[in-house]
Amino acid sequence: DAGITQSPRHKVTETGTPVTLRCHQTENHRYMYWYRQDPGHGLRLIHYSYGVKDTDKGEVSDGYSVSRSKTEDFLLTLESATSSQTSVYFCAISWGQDAYEQYFGPGTRLTVT
């Protein structure tokens, strides 16, 4: 098991409130990723990081921001949650540019009411 934890595992929040999800790894992997999983869409990349303070946008980044101040932590923030952001969020890690395999955390189920 890759040492990846996500917190919280479940969250219900109201429209318009900010939400932060945390991904923590103990593997010292360079790359970290945030995905969302929705029916009919599979997993879609939100943001990714290729090092401390180095982040970039993925396919579905609107309404999300990220921060990585330490190698082990990657935070995903929904600035003002909307019902369309109700989803399951997965964090993933990989070694680096020569590694293709990504290893996933257990996920966070977020419901925006």
Add this chain to the structure above:
Amino acid sequence: DQQVKQNSPSLSVQEGRISILNCDYTNSMFDYFLWYKKYPAEGPTFLISISSIKDKNEDGRFTVFLNKSAKHLSLHIVPSQPGDSAVYFCAASDPQTGANNLFFGTGTRLTVIP
């Protein structure tokens, strides 16, 4: 626009038989392909992968085949076991992203009937 497609949302197979899961892609720049398995309430787990320079990769009961000209890959599971029942995602890596970002299909739910 979905660059990786899994056109079969579900598949049922008898225990002991072969399971064949299919995946098509549109981006000819993809250079590495992966299969993930996902159980309910868990994260996806890496299963097997193949580089675009190969046409087959085998790992125990799992074999992945790649047909670049057809932009098609498949995962064969032989023999299928009840514990293989899960959702399977294929994914492709785009080298142009610099971080080997993965593009996922929508998944196929495999049910292995005892």
